[in-house]
Amino acid sequence: HRTVHPTALFGIDGLLSDEEREIRATVRKLCDKELRPHLPEWFDKGGIPARELAKRFGAIGVLGMHLEGYGCAGMGAVSYGLACLELEAADSGLRSLVSVQGSLAMFAIWKHGSEEQKQRWLPAMARGEAIGCFGLTEPDFGSDPAGMLTRARRDGADWVLSGTKMWITNGSVADVAVVWARTDDGIRGFLVPAGTPGFQARDIERKLSLRASVTSELVLDEVRLPADAMLPEARGLSGPLSCLNEARFGIVFGAIGAALDCLETTIDYVGERRVFDRPLASYQLTQQKLADMALEAGKGLLLAIHLGRLKEAGTITPEQVSVGKLNNVREAIDIARTCRTLLGANGITLEYPVIRHAANLESVLTYEGTSEVHSLVIGRALTGESAFQ
Numbered sequence: 001h002r003t004v005h006p007t008a009l010f011g012i013d014g015l016l017s018d019e020e021r022e023i024r025a026t027v028r029k030l031c032d033k034e035l036r037p038h039l040p041e042w043f044d045k046g047g048i049p050a051r052e053l054a055k056r057f058g059a060i061g062v063l064g065m066h067l068e069g070y071g072c073a074g075m076g077a078v079s080y081g082l083a084c085l086e087l088e089a090a091d092s093g094l095r096s097l098v099s100v101q102g103s104l105a106m107f108a109i110w111k112h113g114s115e116e117q118k119q120r121w122l123p124a125m126a127r128g129e130a131i132g133c134f135g136l137t138e139p140d141f142g143s144d145p146a147g148m149l150t151r152a153r154r155d156g157a158d159w160v161l162s163g164t165k166m167w168i169t170n171g172s173v174a175d176v177a178v179v180w181a182r183t184d185d186g187i188r189g190f191l192v193p194a195g196t197p198g199f200q201a202r203d204i205e206r207k208l209s210l211r212a213s214v215t216s217e218l219v220l221d222e223v224r225l226p227a228d229a230m231l232p233e234a235r236g237l238s239g240p241l242s243c244l245n246e247a248r249f250g251i252v253f254g255a256i257g258a259a260l261d262c263l264e265t266t267i268d269y270v271g272e273r274r275v276f277d278r279p280l281a282s283y284q285l286t287q288q289k290l291a292d293m294a295l296e297a298g299k300g301l302l303l304a305i306h307l308g309r310l311k312e313a314g315t316i317t318p319e320q321v322s323v324g325k326l327n328n329v330r331e332a333i334d335i336a337r338t339c340r341t342l343l344g345a346n347g348i349t350l351e352y353p354v355i356r357h358a359a360n361l362e363s364v365l366t367y368e369g370t371s372e373v374h375s376l377v378i379g380r381a382l383t384g385e386s387a388f389q
């Protein structure tokens with residue numbers, strides 16, 4: 001019998017332009033040739049060659065690819081999403097590197113920075129020659145960043161920052177940290193170059209998820225910065241939250257990439273594996289699982305593309321991004337776990353990507369707003385009642 005790819009069941013290709021399909025193919029080719037072969041080792045060792053990877057991603061134009069000007073490609077939201085999908089089909093850690101660089105650090109500068117800040121950082125970051133990180137979360141304030149303790153006080157014309165940021169992707173490899181801090185004038189963003197006295201990044205070790213990604217603690221001990229280190233256009237919590245919308249959007253596509261990689265691996269596996277004298281693929285229980293997973297992955301991708309078109313039209317709302325993030329990550333982790341069952345014991349090793357995706361998706365479920373936070377955002381939109389406090 002003829003077989004079809006899960007996305008072909010939904011006629012996904014017909015929804016994409018030639019340019020979008022080309023971008024997807026370019027990123028997939030890079031992942032297949034240069035990244036996928038190393039992932040089990042990077043995950044096992046708990047490290048990636050972040051500097052080289054950033055340059056490689058810069059060379060194919062995916063860093064800040066949805067931004068206009070300053071050396072960025074100015075592509076549409078769906079193109080950016082498809083790049084995230086293919087990167088996350090390889091590993092969520094690679095998509096994280098690109099998300100944090102393009103959607104958090106570069107976007108913060110692009111949207112809220114001065115002309116000088118943009119000129120200084122964006123072209124180098126788009127090339128991957130400078131790496132950025134985004135410090136919002138603190139040890140005691142993750143879901144509720146409004147409670148942050150990191151403080152920036154004026155000393156003459158200078159700013160002096162003190163505090164601790166936690167769980168910061170790319171922290172110890174970053175050339176510049178975007179740090180959010182409380183001031184007398186509310187929450188403001190600051191650009192802290194690596195090497196500034198009093199600023200330190202320490203890696204968080206022994207993670208069992210997102211192992212192919214650098215995660216750090218940032219310690220700021222009386223870090224003195226010039227007046228022009230502040231992002232002039234970001235005032236209040238909406239400054240960092242506006243950046244989160246961008247990164248969350250990438251995850252809406254990315255999570256489906258991880259799910260599809262699990263599904264493709266599993267469809268191949270069940271075709272080969274024989275149990276009780278017949279291919280595992282020939283059992284009804286197997287086909288039920290595959291059909292359910294293909295439906296959720298396909299519906300998730302349709303939702304992602306729909307949200308991408310809304311973003312391109314400039315009408316997408318934060319609640320709509322929450323719908324995509326909550327649904328697609330929740331379904332992706334479910335798919336990864338179900339695929340794992342079909343691989344049996346083989347499913348628990350790094351020989352197959354499935355348990356690596358499942359472990360990574362635990363982080364994806366939590367970062368960029370936990371699934372509970374997104375449920376409450378949607379609940380607030382439906383009822384008008386805030387249940388956060």
Ligand code: TGC
Pocket residue numbers: 095096097099100134136137142143144145146169236237238239241242244245247318367368369370373377388
């Ligand atoms: P709330 O009163 O709702 O809002 C405060 C101000 O912010 C505005 N706002 C937004 N603006 C833009 N985009 C959004 N999504 C926004 N949500 C709210 C809002 O309009 C208001 O503006 P203004 O001008 O009236 O002051 O704030 P709240 O304190 O009740 O909190 C709302 C809540 C819980 C949804 C928010 O705090 C939240 O999203 N919490 C989750 C934190 C989070 O997602 N952290 C992620 C850190 S970065 C990360 O995880 C990177 S992972 C690496 C990778 O991506 O790979």
Ligand code: FAD
Pocket residue numbers: 100134135136137139140141142143144166167168169170209210215363366367368369370371372373387388389
């Ligand atoms: P908490 O906020 O302590 O939440 C614990 C539990 O309580 C969760 O289940 C949560 O949903 C639930 N909860 C919280 N509030 C409510 C409520 N009102 N009602 C009901 N339940 C609630 N942050 C950055 O700033 N930059 C980064 O680059 C970054 N990278 C990360 C990389 C990794 C690998 C990870 C794991 C995290 C990263 N984070 C980063 C941090 C991430 O954004 C936070 O972990 C996340 O926002 C949740 O915060 P928390 O871990 O403090 O959990």
